[in-house]
Amino acid sequence: MIRTVLVALPLIVFAIAGLLAPLLSPYDPTSGDLAAGLQPPSVDHLLGTDQLGRDQLSRLLHGAQISLAVTAAVLALSLTVGVVAGAVAGYLGGRIDRVISRVIDMAISLPGMLVALAVIGVRGPGVVNLVIAMSLWAWSPYARIARAKVAGMRDSPHLDALRLLGAGPVRVIGKHLLPPALGPCLVYASTDVGAIVLGVATLSFLGLGVPPPFAEWGQMLIEGRPFLASTWWLAYPPGIAITAVVFASNLLGERLAGGDERPSILRWILPARRDRTVCAKDDVVLRVQDLSVGYPRRVVADVSYEVRRGEVLAVVGESGSGKSTSVLAPFGLLDPTAVVTGSIGHTKRVGVVFQDNLAVFNPLRTIGSHVDEAVRNAGRRPVRRVSEELLALVGLPAVARSYPHELSGGMRQRVQIAIALAGEPELLIADEPTSALDVTVQAQLLDLLARLRDELSMAMIVVSHDLAVVSRLADNVAVMYAGRIVESGPLLTVINSPAHPYTRGLLDAVPRPGAAPGTRFRTMPGRGGAGPDDSAGCAFAPRCPIAVPACGQGRPVLDVVTAGHRSACPEEGV
CATH class of the missing domain: 3.40.50.300 (P-loop containing nucleotide triphosphate hydrolases)
Structure with a gap:
């Protein structure tokens, strides 16, 4: 538990700082003084000022508030849509399941950032449009996770008893299926925080996210880029904040998924x-x-x-x-x-390496995810570290992000051996x-x-x-x-x-070596x-x-x- 808290500490610190930004900020983040522009860090301005004389520490704190607020909104919308859609598909099955599954597959296959750029290009920049644009591609993994969880529970004796007692689909899904489906989705959400924060910063950096004069980490990066060579305090603090939150969220997700x-x-x-x-x-x-x-x-x-x-x-x-x-x-x-x-x-x-080394892999999943699943099923922790060492053990230390079709037959056989060794x-x-x-x-x-x-x-x-x-x-x-x-x-x-x-x-x-040329095989x-x-x-x-x-x-x-x-x-x- 202590290690988990330490891993998540940067994320916790910035979340608290964002919530308390109005109290902690020494200055108004939007008011500037051109006469005090580009001042280095000092007692009055601990992180210096930008080109408009605005206090960088105040903007960094309010940037945490805006960035994490947008991230929370995207997560809330994505989780709600994804978990409900996945639970409905997994429970009802049949044609509804096939239609929703095809939509999920299509959403996952589309490049998320390109979808966000297309939506914002049509609707224009702004916080609301930013949340909608990012939610359009962020919901699908939650739907797939929830569908898999619910489909495995659909024929359980517990649900059979509820149906016999007259419980309708709305009650079964809402009261008995959504809570267990939400658990693994929340674990995935902990890793998704970093991706969303980075996506928000990227869109703001491109001028398509949170518009000025509001303080946002990506907007602070683009404003500090022209002065990067001479005023390090403009770009480094927001860059370090983004990096810290992304790493902390990924490590937290690994801890929650992998245990001790x-x-x-x-x-x-x-x-x-x-x-x-x-x-x-x-x-x-x-x-x-x-x-x-x-x-x-x-x-x-x-x-x-x-x-x-x-x-x-x-x-x-x-x-x-x-x-x-x-x-x-x-x-x-x-x-x-x-x-x-x-x-x-x-x-x-017992471990098994099958003959058809392409048919045993899901073509839509990376090699790392296949090995992760085997390690997780075997109860080994931490999952990602064990997976990396298994792949290194079979001589493939750098294929975790590759897909099965990108590997040769011999490499796929080695991956099968790594999966077999997980148990x-x-x-x-x-x-x-x-x-x-x-x-x-x-x-x-x-x-x-x-x-x-x-x-x-x-x-x-x-x-x-x-x-x-x-x-x-x-x-x-x-x-x-x-x-x-x-x-x-x-x-x-x-x-x-x-x-x-x-x-x-x-x-x-x-x-046989040494046989005379022209010797016929028996x-x-x-x-x-x-x-x-x-x-x-x-x-x-x-x-x-x-x-x-x-x-x-x-x-x-x-x-x-x-x-x-x-x-x-x-x-x-x-």
């Missing part, structure tokens, strides 16, 4: 995680046994695997082999129609993290994952179709074909001594298996170069080849 300050992420996620896991290296963070998934036709059958703390499991196979399904199913990340059976045990803190996960799942990336970016991303694994002692599951890619990172490998694991074991063992012909086919398809004939079928024997038999008639009879099972190495192909000479 906690240690930075580099302290709460790196050393703490290492200290906690030094003696728990062999802990299993995910164990899956006999996993089957159907839609209702089975696409995955009898899949078992486990991941220990600090280890990386690579699940590899062709497209359609069931690798992503096997990894996402334990966490309920499949289509709701999926029927999942089996035994699953996993840690509570301090013990297990990170990366579903095709290098898909559609060039080899240089692939290497950088894999190096980042390896560094995070080493520094955080974090378990990982990496899904890929390329054995060569995961060889840079993985400790163990599970090779999948037609919805089943056909080979598993330590990475080096599987790569150097593959015990299944499908695994060897995947390895042969990888270009390929596997046919197409990948359609899914697990217990009655058809080995699913890989139609494509297998060493298949025998017995391969079509009975489903092969994983047998031990060597310690920790298992294969579903019993044939010799693979």
Whole structure:
């Protein structure tokens, strides 16, 4: 609480000074004495005088009164219109919601200052027109926040009970929805104070805001600009006042949204995680046994695997082999129609990096807001500082203000990793993290994952179709074909001594350094298996170069080849 007050102190001081300006001002801010013009600070005039001999301290105090009064009027009007419009849209839904949402989106997309300039250009300068002009673009964020809050409450049992008791929409919205919707809007308003103060000063500086002779900080700046080189006391005090109020309001909003300050992420996620896991290296963070998934036709059958703390499991196979399904199913990340059976045990803190790195982002929100939301949901404080350090941790310290479409695929994957790390996960799942990336970016991303694994002692599951890619990172490998694991074991063992012909086919398809020019890649004939079928024997038999008639009879099972190495192909000479 004390830190919050200290953060907001400049805003509080200027607000009080503005309210008490008639009592605190030593002179009339509009009366001047040309004979006393441009006097430096002295006992009589603590901040000097302007070119018309008006006392600068008096004008600064009255400027606070006018600037903050206009700001309060804009906030009051914007909050009222925005919260009511958002609450109505969120509660009524349907066509009304769609229409209001489109208006909100349009208002947010328009440049606010240009809207204000257009309105004032038509209506002319003045306090009333200034408030109207700025409110036209300032209301929309409040409407969006209120709509989201109310839409989440629309189907709650509390509101269902009110409707059953005969409460009409006006009573429900006015008494039961507006108060909770107003809370997050007030938090946002604390950050909006600075933007509005700066906007008012900017318009006054352009001669379109508060007209002279009234004292206003932006008007004081434009009046002091011609004398900036010789009389610093004309422009510096109002400039410092604007800066102090803007910074104080932004910091206050961050404090109100983020709560009490906690240690930075580099302290709460790196050393703490290492200290906690030094003696728990062999802990299993995910164990899956006999996993089957159907839609209702089975696409995955009898899949078992486990991941220990600090280890990386690579699940590899062709497209359609069931690798992503096997990894996402334990966490309920499949289509709701999926029927999942089996035994699953996993840690509570899991982060996921999805394959489509553009679809996971809202194109209308900045990267920083995406990371902020993840940090806030994870209960980490202060939000913005933790977000900045997360982005720095993944090598993107300067993208918070960028939009998703402005980043490359590799950068978006890094942002996904930063979002996943916000919850301090013990297990990170990366579903095709290098898909559609060039080899240089692939290497950088894999190096980042390896560094995070080493520094955080974090378990990982990496899904890929390329054995060569995961060889840079993985400790163990599970090779999948037609919805089943056909080979598993330590990475080096599987790569150097593959015990299944499908695994060897995947390895042969990888270009090898030093191969003679013109050497043709080895390929596997046919197409990948359609899914697990217990009655058809080995699913890989139609494509297998060493298949025998017995391969079509009975489903092969994983047998031990060597310690920790298992294969579903019993044939010799693979």
